[in-house]
Amino acid sequence: MFYYSIGNSKTGFIKDQVRLNPFIVKTKMPSRELDIQDLKISFSTPRGKLTAVNGISFHLNQGETLALVGESGCGKTVSALSILRLLPEPPAEILSGKILFSGQNLLSLNAKALQNLRGRSISMIFQDPMTSLNPVLTIGEQMAETLLRHTPMSRPEALQKSADLLGKVEIPSPKEKLKHYPHQLSGGMRQRVMIAMALACSPRVLIADEPTTALDVLIQAQILELLGNLKRETGMSILIITHDLGVVAEIAQRVLIMYAGEIVESGPAQALLDDPRHPYTRGLIASVPKLGALKKTGTRLEEIPGNVPSLDQRPSGCAFHPRCNWAIEKCKTQKPPLREGEGQRQWRCHLEPGSL
Amino acid sequence: MNKGKGPALLEVRDLKKHFLPRKRFLQEQAPPVRAVDGISFTLQAGETLGLVGESGCGKSTAARTLLRLIEPTSGQISFCGKNLTDIPETEMRALRREMQIIFQDPYSSVNPARRIGRILQEPFEIHGFQNKKEKTEKAAQLLERVGLPPEHFNRYPHELSGGQLQRVGIARAIALNPKLVVADEPVSALDVSIQAQIINLLSDLKEQLDISYLFISHDMGVVEYFCDRVAVMYFGKIVELANSEQIYNSPQHPYTTALLNAIPNLESGRIKQEAPIKGDIPDPGNPPQGCAFQSRCPLKEKQCAEEIPALKEIAPGHYAACFLKQ
Numbered sequence: 001m002f003y004y005s006i007g008n009s010k011t012g013f014i015k016d017q018v019r020l021n022p023f024i025v026k027t028k029m030p031s032r033e034l035d036i037q038d039l040k041i042s043f044s045t046p047r048g049k050l051t052a053v054n055g056i057s058f059h060l061n062q063g064e065t066l067a068l069v070g071e072s073g074c075g076k077t078v079s080a081l082s083i084l085r086l087l088p089e090p091p092a093e094i095l096s097g098k099i100l101f102s103g104q105n106l107l108s109l110n111a112k113a114l115q116n117l118r119g120r121s122i123s124m125i126f127q128d129p130m131t132s133l134n135p136v137l138t139i140g141e142q143m144a145e146t147l148l149r150h151t152p153m154s155r156p157e158a159l160q161k162s163a164d165l166l167g168k169v170e171i172p173s174p175k176e177k178l179k180h181y182p183h184q185l186s187g188g189m190r191q192r193v194m195i196a197m198a199l200a201c202s203p204r205v206l207i208a209d210e211p212t213t214a215l216d217v218l219i220q221a222q223i224l225e226l227l228g229n230l231k232r233e234t235g236m237s238i239l240i241i242t243h244d245l246g247v248v249a250e251i252a253q254r255v256l257i258m259y260a261g262e263i264v265e266s267g268p269a270q271a272l273l274d275d276p277r278h279p280y281t282r283g284l285i286a287s288v289p290k291l292g293a294l295k296k297t298g299t300r301l302e303e304i305p306g307n308v309p310s311l312d313q314r315p316s317g318c319a320f321h322p323r324c325n326w327a328i329e330k331c332k333t334q335k336p337p338l339r340e341g342e343g344q345r346q347w348r349c350h351l352e353p354g355s356l
Numbered sequence: 357m358n359k360g361k362g363p364a365l366l367e368v369r370d371l372k373k374h375f376l377p378r379k380r381f382l383q384e385q386a387p388p389v390r391a392v393d394g395i396s397f398t399l400q401a402g403e404t405l406g407l408v409g410e411s412g413c414g415k416s417t418a419a420r421t422l423l424r425l426i427e428p429t430s431g432q433i434s435f436c437g438k439n440l441t442d443i444p445e446t447e448m449r450a451l452r453r454e455m456q457i458i459f460q461d462p463y464s465s466v467n468p469a470r471r472i473g474r475i476l477q478e479p480f481e482i483h484g485f486q487n488k489k490e491k492t493e494k495a496a497q498l499l500e501r502v503g504l505p506p507e508h509f510n511r512y513p514h515e516l517s518g519g520q521l522q523r524v525g526i527a528r529a530i531a532l533n534p535k536l537v538v539a540d541e542p543v544s545a546l547d548v549s550i551q552a553q554i555i556n557l558l559s560d561l562k563e564q565l566d567i568s569y570l571f572i573s574h575d576m577g578v579v580e581y582f583c584d585r586v587a588v589m590y591f592g593k594i595v596e597l598a599n600s601e602q603i604y605n606s607p608q609h610p611y612t613t614a615l616l617n618a619i620p621n622l623e624s625g626r627i628k629q630e631a632p633i634k635g636d637i638p639d640p641g642n643p644p645q646g647c648a649f650q651s652r653c654p655l656k657e658k659q660c661a662e663e664i665p666a667l668k669e670i671a672p673g674h675y676a677a678c679f680l681k682q
Contacts, residue, residue: 071548273622287552289577290577308517310517
């Protein structure tokens, strides 16, 4: 049983649960693994202090896969890195907000407490496994390091556990692979090693930053399936950061769409993909060529005009207004209100619902 | 494989590019890496041919080899009736007016120290336009043609976004009215919302300037939308070649099927047909005997481990290299 979609409205949640599984009538609110409130992050640059993340709030429920979607420079990776306090501070600075992990504000923890948390309770995997693995250490040495840091076990035990973990992520002949160096493995294998390392201490939350972007489609499909299986087995929660809506459709239950440092839309994945409410989400979906909807001669792909705004040139009002086909006068000056719809849908837009 | 529509713009016969690994002291020479291992195809004037495959399958090497940016090991490339493999470099240079390339990463394919205007004038300089005023005018026209505002003329590459700079890359490629443009993953490095802009620009230019494209990509969705015919490459060889309806509606090679199954579908009500295929591409330093796809193929038979299947026509215009379909 998986929690399909969870928002603030309790009634909507129960309705969804009942629809999905008629045997469950009484459900409790799922507990929030991560609760991010009004997070604001800026960077000091020669051009002044630039706001990368402008007051975002979201939560990750226990056992759910949440996707954070956006283009380069929208602040999605910065938000994710800030959860584990991995941003270099300075130049980065967390101006305001709270990051609650089981009721504890991660922003008030000291370095040692954070170190105990990283890799044990919350793990992270990155886009390019080659740059996040140490090239001069064998796979076994790197994997054992995480285990020895967080759990009381001997080196041989740690190596044995590492081999088990490699087997779990479907790496053939795991014992042998422990002696290999990262460059001896293919990209897909390296990403599996990263996942195995991240799962070493059975974390409750896995943050995956573009885990399949550097991989080929066939390998991407393998990795996504693996992540799905592991999640089902371990019951962990996954926050996946991606720019690829296909990946979202594949594994996410809930989606947050980010644009220019703000969350512009959120909701259950399939509902959001089928019926986007924000013009940006709509544009993103329309600009992906659909397989099977074979080109009719003369039809053009729908495009979002203009460019992704850089950090120092974020427009006033609704940040998307210069690229929006529906923009009205109000969009240029006023921040759009947060609108709520049925089924845990939220979006920020001046337009009345249904006018897209 | 000429479809009988008159002479082909580009005809490639048994093109090979092998790279010799560096010989180490006191060690035996390692066998060559067969990056492109005997590919043949034709490209008709006005046609868009897609070349798809995973990274490392040799698609970019193939593109660079057929423009002779790297020298082929063997094989014939005939462009407008001229055999490119045995003409001298001076004549090749003149022919390069007709065949241009667009690269994946726009930032690494332009000189960061030159202004956009200067970058766009360079093709004219190389090919003998000396009049300064004429050059400037032409460069300005190019900017307009690819949809960039005139003030970008005096900017530097780092002042432009990825999408804008890719437009500069495209402008540079079309400067001399080429007949053939090789587009090597032109949208892969761009943001999703920008990809559609660039694809539309390439379509418009095709209409306006009568360009034929060799479109290299790993994105099956974009290829279906953009290409008339598609060649699927695996481990240095073309394993399937057909028009896009045939490839997408009735793929014949198990690798093509696997590629199509691996594409996530955004629409609801989707049913995942099959689990993704297992395994990785073989080690190029140690190629398998027989069919290169056998290690991952769900339909593998005994013959596949012994012989290499040849690319054969299995339906009109539809070629596949698989024993099961022949």
